[in-house]
Amino acid sequence: MRSISKHSDKEIFWRDQVRSFARFHGSQAAFCRHHGLSVSTFQYWYRKFHQTDREVQIIEPSPFIEVQVESPPSKHNMPDAKWVAELILHLQEGLR
Numbered sequence: 001m002r003s004i005s006k007h008s009d010k011e012i013f014w015r016d017q018v019r020s021f022a023r024f025h026g027s028q029a030a031f032c033r034h035h036g037l038s039v040s041t042f043q044y045w046y047r048k049f050h051q052t053d054r055e056v057q058i059i060e061p062s063p064f065i066e067v068q069v070e071s072p073p074s075k076h077n078m079p080d081a082k083w084v085a086e087l088i089l090h091l092q093e094g095l096r
Contacts, residue, residue, distance in 0.1 A: 014045035021046070 017037065024031045028046070032039045 014042075015049065017042060018046050018049055 017035070020035075021028065021031050021042075024034075026034075028042060029039050031037070032042050
């Protein structure tokens with residue numbers, strides 16, 4: 001891990017770690033071992049961001065997409081089914 005001197009650099013570094021943990025499939029301890037981080041320091045920053053800054057949400061984006069459901073058109077806007085059936089019959093007869 002590189003040396004971090006400024007407070008803002010340190011915060012940026014730990015924000016990135018907390019965000020990376022959101023995509024990690026394992027415990028905080030396993031994440032820290034994997035990345036060579038101190039568990040207690042990670043937990044400090046994790047709590048700090050969750051208590052003071054709701055911008056860091058540890059929620060993965062939903063795999064679902066929003067679907068707009070429209071009500072079916074009213075019968076008044078639809079042609080009469082009997083008329084449509086007659087049209088189809090006439091068209092089919094013309095194809096013979």
